Each structure stands twice: as structure tokens, then as C-alpha cells.
Amino acid sequence: MSLSVRRLFILHRRQVFQDRRGNSTRTRNARLAAIHSFFAFAAYIHPDHAGLIGRVLAIPHKRQTRADVTYLTDEETDALLASPNPATWTGRRDAVLLLAAIATGMRVSELTVLTWADLHLGPGAHALCHGRDAKTERRR
Known part of the structure; x- marks a missing residue:
């Protein structure tokens, strides 16, 4: 499997988790953080795969809107x-x-x-x- 295909696979799985399973952006970002953590560790163990690891680590977190905090009048x-x-x-x-x-x-x-x-x-x-x-x- 080529390096770009692997990165596309990860991006696709991330979208599948959000769309089909109904996961929120927060859940998607938490899972991406786990993937980032694993690939950061893998960078030390397998420096020969630095190209793939770098591209996976470059996948950005999805922006999410934050609810305004309101107080009682x-x-x-x-x-x-x-x-x-x-x-x-x-x-x-x-x-x-x-x-x-x-x-x-x-x-x-x-x-x-x-x-x-x-x-x-x-x-x-x-x-x-x-x-x-x-x-x-x-x-x-």
C-alpha cells in the first residue's frame, strides 16, 4: 500500500466514524489524538517510515464550535x-x-x-x- 493511500485510508476512516456512527467532532479529534500519539511513538521505533509518519502527524484536528457560557439573570x-x-x-x-x-x-x-x-x-x-x-x- 503506498504512503498516500494509507493517509487517505486514515482520513476516510475518520470521516466514517463521524458520519456513519454519529460520533461528534470531539470524539473524532480524541481518536485522531490517539493515532497521533501512536505514530509519534512509531517515529522512534521505525525512523525508516518517517515519510508516512510525518504525513499522518500532519493530519489536522477538525475545528468545532464551542457553546457560549451563559449565566442566570x-x-x-x-x-x-x-x-x-x-x-x-x-x-x-x-x-x-x-x-x-x-x-x-x-x-x-x-x-x-x-x-x-x-x-x-x-x-x-x-x-x-x-x-x-x-x-x-x-x-x-
Whole structure:
């Protein structure tokens, strides 16, 4: 198989993954990164195939659009905080969790592992946030 045919084969397979299997551009780029990693390793083992390896490594990642990050407006925040039913225990619980999430910016996983020992009330009130990788932060 000639070198250009191999490169075309890789490009074709990449398109097949996206079109037929319905994979996203992100998945396609992740697989291309794995191919690039393998061929970068192969360059050390088989320098005699440098031409093919160079052409495979030159295959660019496909550009993808990024979604704009939006935040809640004051009206949306007020509506969200007004939605739990304060007459029930679960409604009061949900209101406290929503208020804590909005006030501190904690993730749901960080909120659900909070204990009373993590809450420090009084002057300089804060909550200890146990995040990923065992990192602990103070959130006001």
C-alpha cells in the first residue's frame, strides 16, 4: 500500500466514524489524538517510515464550535429560588441547596458531601469545599 493511500485510508476512516456512527467532532479529534500519539511513538521505533509518519502527524484536528457560557439573570435566579415549596421538608431542603449553590458556586457533588463540620458561621462565614483530587477550598 503506498504512503498516500494509507493517509487517505486514515482520513476516510475518520470521516466514517463521524458520519456513519454519529460520533461528534470531539470524539473524532480524541481518536485522531490517539493515532497521533501512536505514530509519534512509531517515529522512534521505525525512523525508516518517517515519510508516512510525518504525513499522518500532519493530519489536522477538525475545528468545532464551542457553546457560549451563559449565566442566570437576576430574574431567573429569583424564579429558581422561589420554586421550592417552603411548606414541605424537601422544599426547604431544596431551597437551602439552591441558595448555597448560587451563593458559593459549588457543584452538586460538592454540595452533597458537605457536613456540619464544613460550615463555619459567624464573622467571615464560609464553607469548606471538598472538590476533586482531594483539594479543599474555602467558599464564601
